[in-house]
Amino acid sequence: MATPSSNPLHQVPRLDAQLCFALYSTSLAMNKLYRKLLRKLGLTYSQYLVMMVLWEQNEQTVSALGERLFLDSATLTPLLKRMEQAALIHRNRCPNDERQVIISLTEQGDRLREEAAKLPEQVLCASGCDVAQIVDMKETLNTLRASLMKNA
Incomplete structure (x- = not known):
């Protein structure tokens, strides 16, 4: 028999597994970079x-x-x-x-x-991504934002 702590439905979500935290912490890092620039x-x-x-x-x-x-x-x-x-x-x-x-x-x-x-190139360099990755990421985030706004 499963105990409440072994049941995945009763486990507290892990912070690092949360999309919201990945977006939040990335936003903080991006804002810190922009603040400097x-x-x-x-x-x-x-x-x-x-x-x-x-x-x-x-x-x-x-x-x-x-x-x-x-x-x-x-x-x-x-x-x-x-x-x-x-x-x-x-x-x-x-x-x-x-x-x-x-x-x-x-x-x-x-x-x-x-x-x-000059800022976009500096941000691109700091990201460690190539242009195609940035474009794909931006499109994914725009789609996510649109979906979330429909349900907010």
Whole structure:
């Protein structure tokens, strides 16, 4: 007869066997690497994400930025205020709809683009992976995120 401790259904899950912990600890390691690399640019990781969206297409609404970055306006607004104080972005009310705020790059924010363009290669080197592995991993994670968001 099986005892509760020998029954696999009653065993406490091992930390190292958990996908959530692998994702969490990898995220911590990635953020630590980015913190080191972004210090030279004077950006936090969250600010870097906002800048990347604006470098792709300048003049975005706060809601469009939030959708792209999976952030709500309560999280995004203080971040954008700090970025405006650092002269990286401008925040202006939309003339056609006062409820919307348009975020655009300043010249100083736009100038960071060239330095930031070097980061992906540095991260690739630090990862110890080749480009194909990174692409596959990213696609797998995007699929996982989409599935989890459907069930959240």
